[in-house]
Amino acid sequence: MGDFDMPRFAQQLIAFLLMLASALLPLPATAAAPAGKVLLVISSHGAQSGQERPGFEMDELSQAYAVFADNGFDVEIASPQGGEPVADEYDPRKPYNARALSDPDFLASFRQTRRLMDVKSEAYRAIFVIGGKGAMFDLPINTDLKQLIAATYEAGGVxxxxxxxxxxxxxxRLSDGSALVAGRNLTGFSNEEEALFGKRWVPHFPVFLEDALRGAGGxxxxxxxxxxHVVTDGRLVTGQNPYSTARTAEAVVAAVGLPAAPRQPYPDERSVAAIHSLLEGAGTQVAEAIASDPAGYDIPLIAVWGYYRTLQAGTDRAMLVQGLAVMELAEPHFADPEFKRTMGEVRQRLASSK
Incomplete structure (x- = not known):
C-alpha cells in the first residue's frame, strides 16, 4: 500500500468481505463436492470381441461413464467375474470411446472391474446396467446383482x-416378494430391433428382452x-438402445435429484435426432441443417438407418417412404455406389406398389 497504512479494522473488514464473496461464488468444477457413488454394471459373458460369445457395448459404457463423471459422481465399474471383461467389437475413434480410452481413471476401473460379489453390501446413489447381448446371459442369473439392485432401490437409490x-x-424381486418392474413404465431393446439386428445370437436367448419385461408385469x-427413447418411472430409469445411452444416464442424474451438466451432443446423437425430426415432418429443415454442417453428423448412420427402415417396411408403403426419405438425407454426403443402387431399388419398389 506504499506510504498509506490501512487501519487494522479496515483490513479485517476487507478480509471478511472477500471471504463472504468467495463463499457465495460457485466453486470451479474441479472443486465440486462429489455427488456420491454410482456403479456401472457390465457383462462378463463376452469372448473374442463378441465373435465367440457376445459381451457388453463399449459405446454405452463410455457414454454413461462420461455423463456420471461430468456430473460429479464417483464412478465404479463392476462385473460378475471382475477383471477386464470383453467388449463387443467397437470403434475406438468415436469421441466418447476415444475420451474413455485416454482417461486413466476410466482405464483403471475398466481393466480391473470389481466383482459383483465384493460390492453387494456397499451403498450407491445409483446403479446403471450397461447393455450388449452378453447382458442377456449372465446378468439375469447373478444373485449378487439382484441383491445389490434390490437393496439400493429400497434404500432410496436410483x-x-x-x-x-x-x-x-x-x-x-424386492424384499417383500414383489417384482421390481411390476406395473412400472420402462423400455429396452425391442422385439423389432432384435429381428433386424440380433439374428446371430437371438436363437441362443432364453427369451426376448421385451417379452421378459412384459411377462414380469412391466x-x-x-x-x-x-x-x-428414454422412460423414467420414479427411481427406475430405462433406455431403449445404444443411441439412448447418454440421455438415459442424464435421466438417472435427474432422478437422483441433480441438474445434469450441459454438454454438446455427439454426432450420432445429432443424427438420431435428425431422423426423428424428419419422421415428424421437419425434413426440409433437417436437410438444411445437415447441409450446413455435415461433419457434425454421422452420415453413414443416417444412411444405414434409412436402409433398415426399408427392410422393416415389408409391404407398408408409408414406412418404405420414410426409409427412402432418410436415405435421401444422407445421399448428398455419402458417395457409395452400393448405397446409390439400393436407393434405386427402393424407388422401384415404391413405383411398383402404386
Whole structure:
C-alpha cells in the first residue's frame, strides 16, 4: 500500500468481505463436492470381441461413464467375474470411446472391474446396467446383482439400465416378494430391433428382452428402431438402445435429484435426432441443417438407418417412404455406389406398389 497504512479494522473488514464473496461464488468444477457413488454394471459373458460369445457395448459404457463423471459422481465399474471383461467389437475413434480410452481413471476401473460379489453390501446413489447381448446371459442369473439392485432401490437409490441392460430386472424381486418392474413404465431393446439386428445370437436367448419385461408385469413402451427413447418411472430409469445411452444416464442424474451438466451432443446423437425430426415432418429443415454442417453428423448412420427402415417396411408403403426419405438425407454426403443402387431399388419398389 506504499506510504498509506490501512487501519487494522479496515483490513479485517476487507478480509471478511472477500471471504463472504468467495463463499457465495460457485466453486470451479474441479472443486465440486462429489455427488456420491454410482456403479456401472457390465457383462462378463463376452469372448473374442463378441465373435465367440457376445459381451457388453463399449459405446454405452463410455457414454454413461462420461455423463456420471461430468456430473460429479464417483464412478465404479463392476462385473460378475471382475477383471477386464470383453467388449463387443467397437470403434475406438468415436469421441466418447476415444475420451474413455485416454482417461486413466476410466482405464483403471475398466481393466480391473470389481466383482459383483465384493460390492453387494456397499451403498450407491445409483446403479446403471450397461447393455450388449452378453447382458442377456449372465446378468439375469447373478444373485449378487439382484441383491445389490434390490437393496439400493429400497434404500432410496436410483436404478437405471439401457439397451439389453434391463434384462437384469426381468426376474428381480424386492424384499417383500414383489417384482421390481411390476406395473412400472420402462423400455429396452425391442422385439423389432432384435429381428433386424440380433439374428446371430437371438436363437441362443432364453427369451426376448421385451417379452421378459412384459411377462414380469412391466408396462413396456418403445420408439422407432434405433432412435432415442428414454422412460423414467420414479427411481427406475430405462433406455431403449445404444443411441439412448447418454440421455438415459442424464435421466438417472435427474432422478437422483441433480441438474445434469450441459454438454454438446455427439454426432450420432445429432443424427438420431435428425431422423426423428424428419419422421415428424421437419425434413426440409433437417436437410438444411445437415447441409450446413455435415461433419457434425454421422452420415453413414443416417444412411444405414434409412436402409433398415426399408427392410422393416415389408409391404407398408408409408414406412418404405420414410426409409427412402432418410436415405435421401444422407445421399448428398455419402458417395457409395452400393448405397446409390439400393436407393434405386427402393424407388422401384415404391413405383411398383402404386
Amino acid at each position: 436404478i437405471g439400465a439401457v439397451c439389453h441392460g434391463p434384462m437384469a430386472f426381468a426376474n428381480l 408396462q413396456f413402451s418403445k420408439g422407432a428402431i434405433m432412435l432415442d
